[in-house]
Each structure stands twice: as structure tokens, then as C-alpha cells.
Amino acid sequence: MPILSLIIFLPLLGALGVAFLPSSRPSLIRFAALGVSLITFALSLGMLLGIRAQSGEFAFSEQLSWIPSFGITYHLGVDGLSGALVVLTTLLSWICILASFGPIQTRVKEYFISFLILETGMLGVFLSLDLFLFYIFWEVVLVPMYLIIGIWGGADRIYATIKFVLYTLVGSLLMLVAILATAFSHQAVTGSWTGAFDLLALRGTITDPTLQILGFAAFALAFAIKVPMFPFHTWLPDAHVQAPTAGSVILAGVLLKLGGYGFIRFAIPLFPDGAHLFAPLMIALSVIAIIYGALVAIVQTDLKKLIAYSSVSHMGFVTLGIFTFNQQGVDGAILQMLNHGLITSGLFLLVGIGYERTHDREIAKMGGWAVRTPVYAALFGFFLFASVGLPGLSGFAGEFLVLLGAFIDNPMVAGASTFVMILAAVYLLYMYQRVFTGPLSPFLKGLGSHLTDVTPTEILTLAPLAAMIVVFGVMPSILTSSFAQSVETFLMSAISVVGQ
């Protein structure tokens, strides 16, 4: 059974099904979307369990001829790395759909259709092994996200969503040129189009030094915008602040990971020489992102914006780890991607829950929230400490491994980045203090009985994330062992190919 195709296209089929449901019955639409996303989640768990039983680098491979004139195939496969990210995607998708039940009250049908198409796009990116197919899914992600921010977003949503699309598009279009150049160079060398777009056939064969440099630059730009790395991050705060809660969650939880995944799966294995050439620059930009994101987060007055900038800082660890090219660094980078997906998603969900009650995110207006809603405050505190990197919670392991890897590579870099773990504590705890402790602020008092504690549904959206944060915090080896093979292959493929 083609389980990967099933996982990718089930949400799309679900979207088609939802399209035929009557708009007058929003709750039917909501539960249909939830059902589809839960089945997809269950399938992806089954796939994850099955990966180890399969031999070879990629499990459940599917390869069909699609555009034979150019050797473009429909090629899917999954390994430990993409498997973990697929499960993160399917998990966050149903959580987001559940979390949208209350907040989304207008154009319910269109919203869930967009969300399910978005899920198909994201899963396709993680499971494609053909560059052309990968690119198509990469762009498909863009359209529903554009609509989600633009239709259901905040006051400045149109500015934010167009900025998001244009930034991403500039990067990805140059990547398209690089993909075509790569394919053509393969055709010119081998004399046939067979495998010209196939990642596995191309890996390690691109020996043209110019293509190594330019190809890497184009891929890296696309992924750097997505991660986002400094100085391409400016779309992120706008998009996060304007997006509806579930949009922010998916943006932080999955879309940013597309960038990190792209580096590990495509940019570096295809262009290792280019990657080594640019590595010092990438490391420098990563360290700048780590420090700059944290510093800017300190002075933010909007809760969502603060977490958005903390994302810039945390994702800096991901790119730093990848470009150390050692096992600790890369292990840490992947852990950091997964953990950031769990923790920041939780924080955005919590900010959204608060916003539902106060219709405000201004930190200065808050204060003493814990007095009225102790459970909410406790949950917020839990995710916040995970984000700070408290040992025992999952945020710690990833950053620690990245720093270890960076230390092997360059102690100066590691030193500068370690300093930031203190800054993270500063901006998050300072925010927590202003929002949750002390006497109840007049603004919150004015809300009266509207300021309720979290509902059971909301706890249901947060509980799986919290549980995984604890489990992976205590035993990060569950994760690292699941993608050990992928990291090993990655490190092998990151060795220079020019001049061999």
C-alpha cells in the first residue's frame, strides 16, 4: 500500500470532501476536518513505527514516472529525520484544527479547506525525493498560508501576508533556477534526463565548482528566508502577529522547519563544497540571529511579537548546529527543530487562548493574571521554562548539543551563543513577571467574568505537547536514536565532491 501518498493526499481528499458540505453547518465541517487530520496523524504514527522494519536509507519508497521527457518522477521516501517531522506536522495539524473551533467563526468552510491543503503541502515537502516534486509542494504551501493570514488575520493582515509571500517567492524562484541548472548539468554530463531531478541520483555527482557555489547560494537563500535567518527574518514578526492563532502555530511549528529541513536534506548534500565555502558566513549569521533575536525580544510590547523574535533566536541554533558539520551539532539542530516545534507552538496556543478572553496582547496592560486563572498561568509557565531551556524539559537538550558541536568547531562562537541562554531567561521571565504576577491590572479587572481559565478543549490541545516536552526532555535519546542513521548519512554526504 502506498502509505506515503496516502498520508500526503488524505488531507487534500478531506478538503475536497469538506468543500461539498453545506456552509450552514459549521460544526459538521469542523469535526470532519478534525477527523481527517486525526486519521492522517494515526497513519503517520503507523508509518513511523514501520520505518525501522524497512531496509535501505529511505523506507516506503514510491517512484512513478511523471514527466518522462525530463526524467521527472513522483518519488517519495521517508527516513528518521523526515519521519519525525511528518509526525510533528500531523500532530500540530489536528491540534491547530481543534484550536480553531472557537476562534474561527467566519467562513468556516474555506478556513478548514485551506488548512487541509496546507497540511498536504507540508507533508509533501518532507516526503519528496524528487527536486521538482519538492519544489511544487514547497510552493503549494504558500497559497493556503497566504489565505489563512490574509482572510482570518488581524488588522494589518494584508500587508503581512503579501510580505510573507513575496519574501518566500523571491527565494524559491531562484531555487527553481538552481534546480533546473542542476538537472541540466546532470543531463549534460550523463547524456540523459534520467534521474536529473532525483535527489538520490544527484547527490555526490555535482562536481562543477561554479554550480556548487551558485547552486548552494540559491538554495540557501530560499531556505534562509524560510528559517528565517538574519537578515531575512523581517517577514516573520509581521506574519506571526497578524496570523490567527492556528496560523502562528503552524508557521512556527512546521513552516520554519521546512527551511532547516531543506538545508539538511537538499542544499548541503547536493552542494557540499558550496556549503563549506559559505559555512563561516552561515555560522556568523546564525550567531547574529541568536543574539539579535533575543535582544529584540526583550523590548517587545506585544506578546506574539516577543515569541516571534524568540523564534528567530531559537532557529538560529538550528542553522548554527547544521553548519558545524559534526554529529553533536547536527543532532542538536534536529532536536532543536522538533523541540521548538513543540514548545513555541504551545506558547502561541497559550497566547491565543489569552487573546480569546482579553482581545489584547499588550504586555503593559496585563499583570496579575495568575490570580484569576491559575491553571492558565501554570501552563504558560511550563512552556516558558521549556523555551528558556530548563534542563529536564526538551528545550535544553537541543541547544546544549548545538553548543557542544559549536564548541568543537569554534569555541568563540559557542561562547557567544551560550551567553544568549541567559538573555532568553531574561526576556521570557521578565515577560512572565509583568503578565502573570503581582496585583491584577485594571485592564484585566475590567474584563470581569470574561477572564475565565482554560477550558478542557484547550487543555486537550496543550496536553500532548506538554507530555512530549517532558518525555523528550528526560530521554532525548528516543529522538536522537530515531534519526541517527539520517545524521550519519548527512555527514557522509557533506564531504567535498569537487576534485575527487
Next chain:
Amino acid sequence: MNNDLLTLAPLITIVFGAIAVLVSDMVTPNRNHAPIAVALAALGATAALLINQGGSTASALGGSYVAGPFVAFVGLLGISIVAITLLIAPAYLAARRYPTAELAATLLFALAGAILLGAATDLVTLFVGLELMVIPGYVLAGYAKRDPLSTEGAVKYFLLGSFSSAILLFGIVVLWGVAGTASLSGIAIALSSGAANAGLAVALALITTGSAFKIAAVPFHYWTPDAYQGSPTPITGYLSVGPKVGAFVLLIKLFVIALAPLAALWIPVLVVLAAATMTLGNLVALTQSNVKRMLAYSSIAHTGYLMVGIVAAGAGEVAGIAGILFYAAAYAFMNLGAFAFLTALQGRPGATTQLSDLAGLGRKHPRMAILAVIFLLSLTGIPPTAGFFAKTYVILAAVQAGGPATILAVIAVLNAAIAAFYYLRVIVYLFMRDPAEPAVQVAEGPMLRAGLLIAAIGTVALGLAPTPIIEAVVQALAK
């Protein structure tokens, strides 16, 4: 002689079809559907004949007309364009009391020109085909004869069009003189052995200028916005697609076949023209608030993308021509679709469409708005639509050609990002703004709906499963 007639059958059918349309209108003067039905039947018969001829090549008229897969492709594309135009136009014209039969007949004559252009193997036939294709365009641009804007546009189109035809004709004559033959392939042979001389330089300059006028490349584009804005909307749709595709067939024949030995001379010129065309077209489209004018400028930008294919083909990549043909097919469906959408919004006489008129349309007419989104995404070049694959094909050819063509490829994709801004802005109005007051009227009859649907199916199918068209294109080029 009999063989000649068989080879020319599609051309003859279409011309007789055009006459039959006029006769049917004389017989039943007040029934708009009769001429359309006759025209569609003629198109169907021509399509069948072309498909039948597509398998092998045959020549007629002493070798100056060669039927075969290339003509079949160009002809079928032209038939699709004319058929979609004929489906979307009648309701719009009827509401304004403009005749339908003349439109159908004029379009069929233009189609005959396009087929002749595709089949021409010498300079004279080529020029006759070109004129047969563009003169009906002048008539169509002035179709709304009581509207001063339409008349102004038509006069500009006619004057500049005749002017550029004259320039082109001068160039062709000089080229004939220098090469000593009118045959396209003969010219290529003659030029590859002889050294460059002053006459050749004059011919090249005149032909380049004349062709640039015909495809509306910057800075020879000034007639387009006026001609497009003044014409009735469905006719603008045709003008932005039909004559443009035909002009690119001319470019393929003149530059890629006849002037191939001089590629090193004309490639730099076309690189600059292409870069200027797409950049200026997109930048000006950004500033338009009238949707029709925006689409007019965006069609200039698409000319620039198509020119990338000519440059790649000039550098020796057959994929360049294949890319142009695929792009032309994709562009025909998506651009006509966008104009069909616009036509539906302008049911009432005198209606113009500003961006703000589209606000909230997604809520009131969701199906119509979703079709518009498909066309706009395709024009932007977002997968999995025809527009994406078309751009990819052209860019692939440019990357293969290397050198200046690669730089052009990068300029093209950056332009695609600029274009995304104004195409997506339409989607912003459709879905993200509150409805305008008073709301815009949507008029969709069964024919318009059929036209929209055909365009939409073409746009999606060419994106999801491009293989059949690629194979047709590749076959069209294999002689």
C-alpha cells in the same frame, strides 16, 4: 494539384467557414447563435483536418506551404483561442448591441492567417500570413465603433501596426536581396557561408524593429495599452493572446530558422529587449488600479518571458522553441480565462472594472472567484498550474543555453516575484476585503460558463499532466 488541395484543406475550410458565417447571418439576421454555431463547426472541421495532417509533412504551392505537426500545433492552439473567444464574447456584445457574426467571421479570417504563418517556408508567404492575421485585429480593436476610446485605440493600433509591417517588409526585402533567396532555410544556408555586410546589418535592424513592434516588446509597446483598453473586453482577451502567439511563430521562423547564422548578433539585442519588456511591463502593471489595464501591461510582461525562449532557441537549444510553444498554450488558456472572468463582471454596458469593484466577490460568487484564483495563480506561475510549468520550461531552456540566457533566466524569475504582487492583490480584493457597495453584477450565461470552464480545465490540466503537450510540442519540432 489534387494533393495541393488536400494539403491546403484546413486553410480552405476555415476561409469557407468564415464566408458561411457571413451567409448564415444574412439568412437569419436576428439570431446571434447561428453564426457562432457555424463558426464552431468550421473550427471543429479544421481541427479534424489538422490532426489528420499532424502525422507527416506534405508541401503545397511549390514548397512554400508545408503542412505537418508544427502547423497542426499552431493551428489547434489558434482554434482553441478563437473557440474560447467565441464562447465568451456573444453575451457581452449583445448587451451592447454589437453584432456577433462579424466577430466570428473576422476571427476565422485571422485564424487562416495564423495557419498560413505556421505553414510558411518563404518570406513572401510568411508576410502574407502575418498580414492576414493582424489586419482583422485592427478591425476588432475598433469594434465598439460608437466608443471614442475604442476608435482611438484602433487607429493607434492600425497606424503603428501598418508602420511596423512596412519596416518589417523593408527588412524582408533587403534580406531577400542579400541572401538571394526567399526560402527561409535557403537564407540560413546562404548566410552561414557569406560574410556579414552592410545590407545584412540593415535587414537585421529593420526585421528586429518590425518584429519587436508586432510582439509589443518594450520600447515598441506603446500601442498596446490603448488598443487593449479601448477594445471590448472579450476582444481584448483575444488581442492579447491570438496575434501575440502568431507574432512569436513569425519570430521563430525569422530569427530561429532564417537568421540562425547571425544569432551572435541578435541574441544580445533580444536579451536587452526581453529584460526591458518583462521588467517594465510588470512595474507598470503594479501601478494600475483598472483590472483590464493591469492585464494589458501584464501581457507585455508575458511577452518578455516568451522572448526568453527565443533567446534560448537562438543559442541552439531546441527546448527554447518547445518552451515557447508550451508557454503559448498555457498563456492562451490562463489569459483568456482571466479575460472571461472580467467579461462576466462587465455584463452591463459601460461597466469598467476597478480593483475595488472586486472586493468581497469571493463571498458572493465563490465559484467564479475560485476560477479567477486559478487563472491568477497560473499567471503568477504557482504550481501546479499551466503557468508554472510554462515558466519552468522556458527557464530550463535558458539555463541550458547558458551565457546571457542564464542571466535572463534570473531576471525572469525575479520578475515573476514582482508579478506575484499585483496578481495576488486581485486575490486580496476578491477574498480579503469587504464587499463593495453597490455590488458588481455578475452575468454568466451557459456559453460564458463553458468558455470559463474550458480555460480553467486547460490551465489545470497543463499544469498537472504536461506530458501530452510536451510530447506534442517535441513532435511538432521533429521534422
